Amino acid sequence: MSNHDSHEEHCEHKGPHVVSLGLxxxxxxxxxxxxxxxxxxxxxxxxxxxxxVAMLIATVKASIVCLIFMxxxxxRKFNGMIFLFAVxxxxxxxxxxxxxLGQYQANVxxxxxxxxxx
Amino acid sequence: xxxPASNALQRTNxxxxxxxxxxxxxxxxxxxxxLMYLWGVFAMFAFGGFFAMMxxxxxxxxxxxxxxxxxxxxxxxxxxxxxxxxxxxxxxAVMIFLVIIPGIPxxxxxxxxxxxxxxxxxxxxxxNRFSFHLWILGAICFILTFTVGGLDTGWTxxxxxxxxxxxxxxxxxxxxxxxxxxxxxxxxxxxVVTIHKLxxxxxxxxxxxxxxxxxxxxxxxxxxxTPVIGISMLLLLVEYTMQIGIFTPELGGDPVFFQHLFxxxxxxxxYIMILPAMGVMSxxxxxxxxKPIFGYKSIxxxxxxxxxxxxxxxxxxxFLSGQSPLMSTIFSFLxxxxxxxxxxxxxxxxxxxxxxxxxxxxxxxxxLSIIWLFGVxxxxxxxxxxxxxxxxxxxxxxxxxHFHFVMVGSAIFAFIGGIYYWMPKMYGRMASxxxxxxxWALNFIGxxxxxxxxxxxxxxxxxxxxxxxxxxxxxxxxxSSIGAAFILVGMVLTLIAVIQAITRGRPAPANPWxxxxxxxxxxxxxxxxxxxxxxxxxxxxxxxxxxxxxxxxDGFVPAKPMASDPNMYDYRASLKAGVAHxxxxx
Amino acid sequence: xxxTAHAHHGPAHLQHHFETxxxxxxxxxxxxxxxxxxxxxxxxxxxxxxxxxRSLHPEVFAYASNYLDTNLGAANTxxxxxxxxxxxxxxxNAQLGQRKLLIMNxxxxxxxxxxxxxxxYKEYSHKYHEGLLWGGAEHSIFKHNQFMILDAxxxxxxxxxxxxPEAGVAAVKDLSNDQRRDVSIFFAxxxxxxxxxxxxxxxxxxxxxxxxxxxxxxxxxxxxxxPVDLGALYWHLVDLVWIFLFPLLYLIR
Numbered sequence: 001m002s003n004h005d006s007h008e009e010h011c012e013h014k015g016p017h018v019v020s021l022g023l024x025x026x027x028x029x030x031x032x033x034x035x036x037x038x039x040x041x042x043x044x045x046x047x048x049x050x051x052x053v054a055m056l057i058a059t060v061k062a063s064i065v066c067l068i069f070m071x072x073x074x075x076r077k078f079n080g081m082i083f084l085f086a087v088x089x090x091x092x093x094x095x096x097x098x099x100x101l102g103q104y105q106a107n108v109x110x111x112x113x114x115x116x117x118x
Numbered sequence: 119x120x121x122p123a124s125n126a127l128q129r130t131n132x133x134x135x136x137x138x139x140x141x142x143x144x145x146x147x148x149x150x151x152x153l154m155y156l157w158g159v160f161a162m163f164a165f166g167g168f169f170a171m172m173x174x175x176x177x178x179x180x181x182x183x184x185x186x187x188x189x190x191x192x193x194x195x196x197x198x199x200x201x202x203x204x205x206x207x208x209x210x211a212v213m214i215f216l217v218i219i220p221g222i223p224x225x226x227x228x229x230x231x232x233x234x235x236x237x238x239x240x241x242x243x244x245x246n247r248f249s250f251h252l253w254i255l256g257a258i259c260f261i262l263t264f265t266v267g268g269l270d271t272g273w274t275x276x277x278x279x280x281x282x283x284x285x286x287x288x289x290x291x292x293x294x295x296x297x298x299x300x301x302x303x304x305x306x307x308x309x310v311v312t313i314h315k316l317x318x319x320x321x322x323x324x325x326x327x328x329x330x331x332x333x334x335x336x337x338x339x340x341x342x343x344t345p346v347i348g349i350s351m352l353l354l355l356v357e358y359t360m361q362i363g364i365f366t367p368e369l370g371g372d373p374v375f376f377q378h379l380f381x382x383x384x385x386x387x388x389y390i391m392i393l394p395a396m397g398v399m400s401x402x403x404x405x406x407x408x409k410p411i412f413g414y415k416s417i418x419x420x421x422x423x424x425x426x427x428x429x430x431x432x433x434x435x436x437f438l439s440g441q442s443p444l445m446s447t448i449f450s451f452l453x454x455x456x457x458x459x460x461x462x463x464x465x466x467x468x469x470x471x472x473x474x475x476x477x478x479x480x481x482x483x484x485x486l487s488i489i490w491l492f493g494v495x496x497x498x499x500x501x502x503x504x505x506x507x508x509x510x511x512x513x514x515x516x517x518x519x520h521f522h523f524v525m526v527g528s529a530i531f532a533f534i535g536g537i538y539y540w541m542p543k544m545y546g547r548m549a550s551x552x553x554x555x556x557x558w559a560l561n562f563i564g565x566x567x568x569x570x571x572x573x574x575x576x577x578x579x580x581x582x583x584x585x586x587x588x589x590x591x592x593x594x595x596x597x598s599s600i601g602a603a604f605i606l607v608g609m610v611l612t613l614i615a616v617i618q619a620i621t622r623g624r625p626a627p628a629n630p631w632x633x634x635x636x637x638x639x640x641x642x643x644x645x646x647x648x649x650x651x652x653x654x655x656x657x658x659x660x661x662x663x664x665x666x667x668x669x670x671x672d673g674f675v676p677a678k679p680m681a682s683d684p685n686m687y688d689y690r691a692s693l694k695a696g697v698a699h700x701x702x703x704x
Numbered sequence: 705x706x707x708t709a710h711a712h713h714g715p716a717h718l719q720h721h722f723e724t725x726x727x728x729x730x731x732x733x734x735x736x737x738x739x740x741x742x743x744x745x746x747x748x749x750x751x752x753x754x755x756x757x758r759s760l761h762p763e764v765f766a767y768a769s770n771y772l773d774t775n776l777g778a779a780n781t782x783x784x785x786x787x788x789x790x791x792x793x794x795x796x797n798a799q800l801g802q803r804k805l806l807i808m809n810x811x812x813x814x815x816x817x818x819x820x821x822x823x824x825y826k827e828y829s830h831k832y833h834e835g836l837l838w839g840g841a842e843h844s845i846f847k848h849n850q851f852m853i854l855d856a857x858x859x860x861x862x863x864x865x866x867x868x869p870e871a872g873v874a875a876v877k878d879l880s881n882d883q884r885r886d887v888s889i890f891f892a893x894x895x896x897x898x899x900x901x902x903x904x905x906x907x908x909x910x911x912x913x914x915x916x917x918x919x920x921x922x923x924x925x926x927x928x929x930x931p932v933d934l935g936a937l938y939w940h941l942v943d944l945v946w947i948f949l950f951p952l953l954y955l956i957r
Contacts, residue, residue, distance in 0.1 A: 018796055019796055024792050027789070027792075035778060035785065042955030054955055058950075069943075076734075082734075082740075083741060086741040087744065090748045092430070099445060100378065100444075100445040102756070242732075307735055314731075343745075345748075349749040361841070362838045362840060364889070369889070379752075
């Protein structure tokens with residue numbers, strides 16, 4: 001874990017990072033716990049924050065998987081940047097798409113209301 | 119025939135090292151794959167070009183049509199119109215997905231990129247072969263559309279037509295596009311990793327040839343945008359076959375959503391087509407002006423800027439699709455922004471020409487004509503990005519002329535210029551200059567004659583994609599069809615020139631044009647692993663003083679031993695010593 | 705072929721165009737991360753569809769989600785998390801040369817994947833029998849514009865007649881035509897998202913099986929374990945997608 005932030009500095013290649021079994025098992029337990037938590041919170045009334053809480057828990061779970069299971073914490077920073085970039089682009093796509101697709105919904109609803117209901 | 123000392127035609131080179139068709143089909147050599155892409159693209163270009171000529175024939179005058187009832191009595195008026203719809207659809211789809219998108223990156227890029235890097239191959243040679251095979255499969259899918267009645271949705275596949283009443287050809291076409299998308303993704307992935315990990319000693323990012331910058335920016339676009347067309351095509355396929363409902367209003371879906379998905383890819387795809395052409399331009403202008411390229415860093419950075427901005431402009435295709443005015447305003451503004459990096463490139467090319475010692479070899483003629491053609495194509499793009507003007511010009515021949523100026527006038531011309539430029543390297547032989555100049559003139563005159571009148575017809579309101587038109591547009595269409603005939607002759611002669619060069623051309627020296635990038639430092643054609651021994655050391659890719667003309671070779675040779683820089687970091691030696699190279703492999 | 709014809713120095717796994725094993729490993733890893741990026745964007749379109757429709761019709765999504773079995777979804781989440789753990793452990797085994805443990809972990813991962821697909825099959829077949837399908841499917845109870853031909857299906861469908869008793873959700877027959885049409889979009893997105901994810905699970909199983917064969921043929925050593933590492937990364941992505949799908953589809957109130 002010592003060399004995660006200093007690729008530029010050390011010239012000796014240390015070889016791949018081996019994650020300890022204890023850490024992997026801890027991560028599994030935390031992930032299962034968070035799954036339980038999200039099921040519980042999913043059944044509670046959180047006054048409009050349901051989706052936010054569910055997404056927060058999912059993001060925490062995903063980050064743990066990325067950092068520990070996928071070795072991003074010890075890997076070259078560029079690989080992590082690539083992945084982060086994908087998520088950012090997804091966000092951009094989501095934002096533009098949702099921003100637009102909602103805009104003309106009133107017209108669709110008005111059109112539907114005019115249709116004769118069988 | 120006198121062979122220059124450095125010509126490798128008589129020795130073992132990549133062309134003759136392995137024999138038999140299997141050694142080509144199953145090769146992992148990027149040079150052979152590049153050549154096979156090249157010939158595949160030629161074939162598809164002829165295929166798509168045939169339909170272009172049929173379209174222009176049909177439109178030559180208001181009353182001509184090639185499906186004259188006297189010639190084909192059975193053809194009803196409706197059948198003829200359907201045939202026309204299929205022709206422009208196949209023309210568009212084949213030219214975009216099978217010709218322009220793979221044209222420069224997959225054919226020229228595959229051949230040149232590893233040699234420019236001084237590498238033996240791309241990072242994943244087998245993946246490279248796989249993408250080529252996928253390309254063939256995609257091409258077959260498109261050809262198969264004819265067996266089920268032909269595709270007539272336009273290359274954009276808009277629902278609800280494509281998911282409803284269009285024929286079974288939609289299945290093959292979407293499948294073909296999906297497969298070609300993955301071919302494109304894998305090519306892009308390969309190039310990104312190759313540029314990151316296989317750069318040679320001393321080639322820092324800002325010593326990379328500009329062609330590589332352009333290919334890198336293209337590859338980034340291919341990787342980021344193409345998956346979205348993949349999923350859109352997949353969704354369209356399930357929509358068509360299983361009525362899943364996401365795009366169909368009767369089932370609660372939203373057809374505009376498809377347009378968002380489609381243009382999220384297909385707008386960046388426009389830059390997948392033009393960026394490599396800009397890269398070729400930078401190489402050609404630099405080499406034939408015999409002068410270091412002007413504004414290296416701004417050309418390199420503008421490639422990346424175009425790649426980034428191209429992701430947030432897709433809505434300008436949808437001004438009239440029911441998209442909200444808010445989004446249209448944002449997209450219109452962002453579209454203006456993309457003109458800035460494009461203009462930066464053009465200014466830099468022009469500044470490179472200034473006081474240069476310009477040689478009007480065939481590749482350079484193409485490059486110079488692109489400055490005009492891209493200028494017209496780019497500036498008319500600004501008309502279309504202005505929302506108010508676009509409402510008038512939308513779906514008229516103005517749009518047709520605009521994108522042909524960019525895609526054909528710039529991308530295809532750069533492709534042909536690039537073929538002439540790298541032909542000596544590919545086949546070890548020179549193309550005929552005389553024939554080259556004649557064909558260039560035919561192509562250039564024919565192109566302007568075809569598409570300049572279409573701007574006028576478009577501003578007067580002639581709609582695109584129609585089988586017939588009002589008599590008031592007759593004059594423009596007549597000249598347009600005459601121009602198309604010029605292009606036909608020009609392109610056929612270009613093909614003849616290429617074949618003549620390959621079979622009977624003068625053996626080429628290693629560096630016939632005076633290029634300084636690494637591909638000119640090896641033999642023509644290169645050996646199987648690109649360089650005999652270690653590749654030459656890397657200098658400034660545009661320092662023309664590094665090569666000098668040798669009369670007896672009719673080519674250029676290194677002016678001085680390039681290993682003169684004592685500060686040059688000995689990368690290979692240190693690699694062998696197990697040193698990490700984070701400065702070279704960020 | 706070309707690669708073998710060229711005499712190269714260095715270990716057997718080193719391909720001819722790389723200088724060192726490290727360079728080759730880094731390239732492969734970078735390539736795979738770029739591929740994962742394309743996978744994220746591949747799913748992106750469906751996430752945009754999901755977000756758009758949910759923001760337009762939140763009540764419809766809350767209603768339709770009741771018809772998904774949260775317990776089965778949670779079970780599948782647990783199974784995938786476990787498989788992620790075993791495959792991550794497998795990478796550790798490969799790095800340390802613990803061949804037997806590696807084989808065991810790969811087999812457990814494959815079993816988990818099969819379990820996931822089994823549970824998925826159970827869910828799908830239940831949905832099929834209930835007619836809880838997308839709008840255009842033959843047996844769909846949402847085929848609102850073809851009322852006549854579907855009566856037979858409707859009578860046999862619990863969802864059509866009774867709703868979900870434990871949640872007290874109205875039966876589909878009590879919805880208006882517009883509402884039914886919107887609910888059918890939820891199921892369209894559900895089947896697209898889980899279907900695409902399921903295809904990725906199957907692809908991952910094929911990949912892991914190929915890697916297992918490599919391990920059994922003793923091609924994997926602590927010096928060259930790239931396939932295991934890459935396969936594991938891909939498998940984690942499959943897990944990552946599911947981590948988001950589970951709350952988005954099953955846990956809507």
